[in-house]
């Protein structure tokens with residue numbers, strides 16, 4: 236099948252706050268193909284988490300989805316009842332949250348938390364009590380072993396605080412994978428972890444993706460992680476997608492001045508003695524944004540035409556950016 | 567200027583005693599000891615940046631604070647500009663602190679939310695008697711605030727009215743106002759987004775050359791350390807396992823731990839063909855560190871001797887040292903992984 240697994244068009248999610256309406260996600264399109272890993276990058280506050288919380292139907296007041304279509308595997312998720320949506324979550328799409336310690340329930344053992352998901356979503360479980368519990372137990376051990384937690388049997392009886400940060404991320408992934416979803420959305424799964432542990436967790440996600448044939452959305456602010464683990468990437472800035480395409484192209488020959496700026500501001504051993512070029516200024520306030528390029532105030536290449544609404548323009552087939560300079564000759 | 571290093575640390579050790587309830591004490595539960603820093607020796611020359619890397623919990627912050635005696639060292643000696651800091655009495659230590667400062671990681675937690683920028687940054691001036699009148703304090707604060715890239719008309723604002731990057735600038739201004747020579751930068755950019763991180767790194771480098779500062783720069787981000795350090799020390803479970811010029815240590819690492827750290831850093835190079843060495847497991851607890859070489863439980867090259875005997879620090883190149891039993895075999899973990 237060639238239709239994308241997830242296709243989001245023109246998504247708008249707003250928060251009505253005392254200070255005014257925050258347009259956290261403003262006209263975002265996302266496409267996740269079957270079996271691929273899509274990276275989502277951008278500085279904090281750019282709308283990465285809210286975009287995918289919207290997909291999951293998890294935006295809470297004062298936030299709401301204000302427009303757009305979310306088509307998953309042929310169904311428009313926005314037309315589903317809360318009951319139907321609960322089924323989709325966990326069984327078809329699962330999301331791991333940025334902060335594993337607060338996302339896990341501190342009062343339940345790890346086994347109880349995996350069991351809860353299976354109980355709610357797994358229709359293949361036998362119906363008699365005893366056989367059902369045995370099956371849940373077996374599947375839970377299998378999931379913990381799958382994410383590389385040794386002595387899974389005994390660790391099922393432990394509570395989240397008895398695990399290290401890297402282990403907790405693995406447990407969240409185990410819970411997310413318990414019902415073998417078609418799509419795993421991992422929100423900054425390694426931001427709080429050290430590089431050696433980060434490498435373990437990312438490798439785990441890549442392995443399981445291959446094993447279970449699922450698609451993955453990997454939200455991160457680390458362009459290195461995207462380069463090494465994703466097939467395609469979308470770059471977000473102030474609630475919009477500003478560049479999107481295959482990793483090889485977006486990271487190898489970026490088109491948008493923001494993406495270039497991000498790449499230019501990463502310190503590296505290879506850049507010793509050279510100046511890294513920070514992007515001056517800071518992300519604009521998302522309340523009452525003018526109808527112009529959102530990067531205008533920080534862009535060194537800005538022109539008068541940038542003060543109008545800018546749409547995505549194609550750089551090369553499959554690679555586009557929200558910048559008037561794209562598709563034109565520039566030094 | 568003499569050849570003596572500005573900072574000389576010898577055999578520095580810091581153990582924290584764990585907390586026991588009265589019940590536990592009466593019940594004979596033994597005192598637990600966190601061996602956060604063990605027998606660390608290093609030196610920093612004037613004008614140099616020594617980078618300190620290692621996973622969280624390995625003792626980097628403890629080492630930085632013990633050097634400044636913000637945490638009292640358990641053992642060892644710290645000599646700053648010829649003076650034994652570890653032997654100073656309270657008054658002498660206070661005046662030494664004017665010359666040795668620290669910048670913290672968390673720009674949110676390290677600034678008092680109920681004080682204005684003028685008060686926060688001006689406090690060290692009063693503490694060290696560096697300004698006599700209120701006007702003088704204010705003029706000095708305004709000058710330093712502009713030096714770190716903020717505006718003098720922001721002096722009467724509170725920390726929450728600033729972004730993360732701006733708050734880090736306030737922290738830097740507070741460290742700089744007493745005109746120090748040496749600054750422990752404890753993960754000053756770790757909490758910041760990459761574009762803001764780059765702004766702060768540039769600021770710290772510019773200030774260093776303008777004011778002739780010397781930094782001990784702590785980070786768990788190897789890319790940051792590689793970019794700005796002259797020399798690097800790699801720490802594992804409270805000990806320095808490898809140290810030397812940045813190019814040697816990061817481009818031709820000799821210790822298997824450094825090698826695995828380097829191979830775990832995700833790089834923004836779409837053409838890179840990297841061999842990967844994956845460490846298994848987490849950092850062991852410093853409450854009960856492994857015997858012998860503390861890295862042996864995770865080391866792909868570990869052999870029997872590593873479990874029983876701690877390796878000594880050897881010279882492996884020009885000003886380059888490492889502590890590993892298998893250095894003589896010139897084994898590279900990467901080669902071993904490929905074989």
Ligand SMILES: Nc1ncnc2c1ncn2[C@@H]1O[C@H](COP(=O)(O)OP(=O)(O)O)[C@@H](O)[C@H]1O
Pocket residue numbers: 250252257259277278279280281282283284285286296297298521
């Ligand atoms: N509960 C909320 N109330 C008001 N604004 C919110 C809320 N949650 C998110 N936002 C706004 O949405 C924007 C995007 O947030 P988020 O998606 O979490 O960013 P990211 O994940 O890219 O760091 C933020 O800048 C914030 O202003």
Ligand SMILES: Nc1ncnc2c1ncn2[C@@H]1O[C@H](COP(=O)(O)OP(=O)(O)O)[C@@H](O)[C@H]1O
Pocket residue numbers: 582583600601602620621622623624625626627628629852
């Ligand atoms: N005040 C303290 N009391 C007890 N243990 C501490 C204290 N501060 C740090 N530790 C412990 O010492 C070890 C090293 O911590 P730290 O120096 O903060 O490491 P790093 O900065 O490398 O992350 C950790 O195991 C930590 O839990």
Ligand SMILES: [Mg+2]
Pocket residue numbers: 283284285333422
């Ligand atoms: Mg987020």
Ligand SMILES: [Mg+2]
Pocket residue numbers: 626627628753
């Ligand atoms: Mg620390």
